[in-house]
Amino acid sequence: MFLDLHLNRKKSRQNTTPTKESISRSALKAISWRLVGTMDTILIAYIITGAISQALSIGFVEWGTKIVLYFFHERLWNKLQWGKKIK
Numbered sequence: 001m002f003l004d005l006h007l008n009r010k011k012s013r014q015n016t017t018p019t020k021e022s023i024s025r026s027a028l029k030a031i032s033w034r035l036v037g038t039m040d041t042i043l044i045a046y047i048i049t050g051a052i053s054q055a056l057s058i059g060f061v062e063w064g065t066k067i068v069l070y071f072f073h074e075r076l077w078n079k080l081q082w083g084k085k086i087k
Helices: 002-014 023-049 052-079
Strands: none
Touching (some): 023 052
């Protein structure tokens, strides 16, 4: 058990170099996150309006705008070095 802890600690020190995400990874993350967020928006819109057609309309407009905003937000944060540690 103690040997495992030591070996795992040694491995974690070797892999501490910050990595950059590819554009395709950022895009896929943006899409998957927006699907979750859009389902939430559709549910909230349905609860407020009581109409599924309005809820879907609101959700799909919101999906398009926020996926673009999230993509650029993710790329900007990927360029910042703040909070990344090199050991």
